[in-house]
Amino acid sequence: MPRRALIDQRPYLLLSVAAALAFYYLRATPLPELYLLLIKGSAVALLAIYAAVRHSSADARLLAWALGAAALGDMAIELDRTIGGWLFFLFHILALGVFLRNRRDQLSGPQSWVVGLTLILTPVIAWFMPADRNMAWEVGLYALALGGMASGAWASNFPRYRVGAGAMLFLASDFLLFAEMGPLAGSDIPRIMVWPIYYLGMFLICTGVIQTLRKRDPELRVVK
Numbered sequence: 145m146p147r148r149a150l151i152d153q154r155p156y157l158l159l160s161v162a163a164a165l166a167f168y169y170l171r172a173t174p175l176p177e178l179y180l181l182l183i184k185g186s187a188v189a190l191l192a193i194y195a196a197v198r199h200s201s202a203d204a205r206l207l208a209w210a211l212g213a214a215a216l217g218d219m220a221i222e223l224d225r226t227i228g229g230w231l232f233f234l235f236h237i238l239a240l241g242v243f244l245r246n247r248r249d250q251l252s253g254p255q256s257w258v259v260g261l262t263l264i265l266t267p268v269i270a271w272f273m274p275a276d277r278n279m280a281w282e283v284g285l286y287a288l289a290l291g292g293m294a295s296g297a298w299a300s301n302f303p304r305y306r307v308g309a310g311a312m313l314f315l316a317s318d319f320l321l322f323a324e325m326g327p328l329a330g331s332d333i334p335r336i337m338v339w340p341i342y343y344l345g346m347f348l349i350c351t352g353v354i355q356t357l358r359k360r361d362p363e364l365r366v367v368k
Contacts, residue, residue, distance in 0.1 A: 154194065156190045156191070156193050156194035156197070157190075157191075157194055157347075157351070159190050160188070160190035160191050160194065161187075161347070163183055163184075163186045163187040163190060164187040164339075164340075164343045164347075166183050167180065167184045167187060167339065168339055170183065180222075181219045181222055182219075184218050184219060184222070185215045185216065185218050185219040186215070187215075187218070187343060188211055188214050188218055188343070188346055189211070189212065189215035191215075191346060191347065191350040192207075192208045192210075192211035192212045192214075193208070194350060194351075194354065195207045195208040195211060195350055195353070195354050196208040198354050198358065199354055199357045199358055199361070201357055201361055202245075203242050203245055203246065203353070203357055204353075204354060206238055206241055206242050206245075207238075207239065207242050207353055207354070209238055210234075210235045210238035210239040210241075210242065211235070211346070211350060213231050213232070213234040213235045213238060214231070214232060214235040214346065216231050217230075217231030217232040217234075217235060226282075229282075229286050232286070232290075233286055233289050235293075236289035236290055236292060236293035237289060237293075239293050239296075239297070239311075239349070240289075240292050240293045240296045242300075242353065243293070243296035243297050243299070243300040243307075244296060244300075246300045246301050247299060247300060247301065248299055248300060248301045249301075251299060255298070255299075258298055259295045259298050259299045260295070262291055262294050262295040262312075262315070263291045263292060263295040264291070265291070266287050266288070266290055266291025266294065266295075266315060267284045267285075267287040267288040267291055269287075269319070269322075270283050270284055270286070270287030270290075270318075270319070270322050271283065271284035271287070273319075273322035273323055273325055273326045273327070274322065274325040274326050275325060275326040275329065276325065279325060283322055283325070287318070287322070290314075290315060290318055291315070293311060294311040294312055294314065294315045296311075297310070297311035297312075297349065298311065298312070302352055302353055302356050303352050303356060306348050306349075306351070306352030307349050307353055307356075309345075309348055310344070310345040310346065310347070310348030310349035310350075310352060311345065311349060312345070313341050313342070313344055313348065314342060314345035314346065314349070315345075316341055316345075317337075317338045317339075317341040317342035317345065318342075320333065320334045320337055320338050320341070321334060321338060
């Protein structure tokens, strides 16, 4: 059977990418904040829908819930960083659940080091980032979940250079946000780089997990 066009086969991915690009460019315009929030949230929300409709396994449903929490976090963080942070904390816990359910049987020595260092160094480095030391423990606690998610993705049996790389991109985008509280305060780098790095990471995680599940369990595929 010939492949259908992307707009027919994976419309949610196409719409998600369009929303991500629209938010990136429209945020510098006088578009009302409410519309910008909805556009921003829809980028990852459409990834959640994609995950839910492309596979009917428990892993796909759990990933869809995780992405839904992240989509809410994308909007909430524009209004209240604490609420947004808790929603992303929930994303990390749910996504880690997916990765733990799909653990790799064995890790080579170098890969074990990557997993261990990611888990340990992420909260340690994050703790040192904020100039306001009252924020250090809050940031460190959040980063513990972040490091757990990223190390779990790298240790899972999903493709490392899609799902694992996507999780590392998410980690990098959050490090830029942490740096904005300290060494990069006042810099344009986080404003310019965080959203594309974050979204690309989420896109890779979502598509890498779902396409792997569809190959492993074709009987659970949902043709949409």
